[in-house]
Amino acid sequence: MTKNFAKLREQMSPQAQEKTKRKTTEMLAEMPLHELRQARGLSQKTLAEVLHVQQPSIAKLEKRTDMYLSTLRHHIEAMGGQLEVVARFPDGAVKINNFAALS
Template sequence: MGWSIFLTKQVLNWVGSLDDVMFDHYEAARQELEARGPGLGRPWVDSLRASRQSNMKELRIPGANAHRRTGLMELYETSQSVHPRGGYDKSRVAAVRKKMRSVERAYRLAELREAQQLNQTELGNKIGIGQRTVSKIEHGEIERSRIETIRKYVEALGGEIQVVARFGDEAYTIA
C-alpha cells in the first residue's frame, strides 16, 4: 500500500528554498515516508504529539541547520501524489536513501545501548574499543568497522550477529 503526502503551502515554499543537497535529503525522506507510511520514525521523521491531525509528521533533514531541518507533512492512505518540484535526480536521491537506511539501522543500535543504560564510553570499555569507535558505529559508519567489532557490540547488548551473503535470490549464512 502506498501513502500520499500532502504539503501545506508553507512547506511547498520551504521545499522550493532548499539547495540541491538539502532537496536530495528531503526527497529521500519523502520517498521513504511515502513507501513506509506513518510507522516511519527517527531518524527520518518525528511524530507531532500536539497536532490535531493524527498522521502529521515532522521531516528531519540531516546536516541542515535548525530552521531548515524540518517540514510538516500529512499522510493519507490514497494512490494520488503530487511531487513539489515536478522531478528530481533519481540516482542522487537513491544514494541518500541508502545512506539514511544505514543511519537508521545505526540509530536503532544506539537506542538498544541506551535502553541498557550504558553510555558510549561504558560500552566501549566493556568490549575493548574506544568511545569514538562506538560513536562511529552509531552514526552509520558500520561499513568501515570490522565484523568482530560489530559482533562484540551486539553481544554486549545481549544480541547475536549473523553474516549473510546474498547472491540474487540465494542467501548463505556464513557466520
C-alpha cells in the same frame, strides 16, 4: 496543532495501516550503528563500559564505514544481539557461518 498518531492510525483504512506497518518494519530493519544503539536504549558511555573501552572509541566506531566483522560482532553482542552474515542472491539467501566460531 499536534495530533495523537494512534488516533490518526485508527482513522486510516486497513490497507493504509498495513502499508504503514510494512514501511515501518522496513525502516527498522535497516539503521546505522548509532541509531541501533539508541533504539536499544544504550548510551555511548554505557556501551563503552561493556566493551571495556573509552567513550570516544564508540563514537569513532559508529562513524566508520568499514570495519572488521569481529569488531562489528563484538559491538552487536555488547548490545545484546547476535550478528549474522547473509548473502542474498536472486534465487535465495545463504547464511555464512564461517564467522560464528571466531572469538
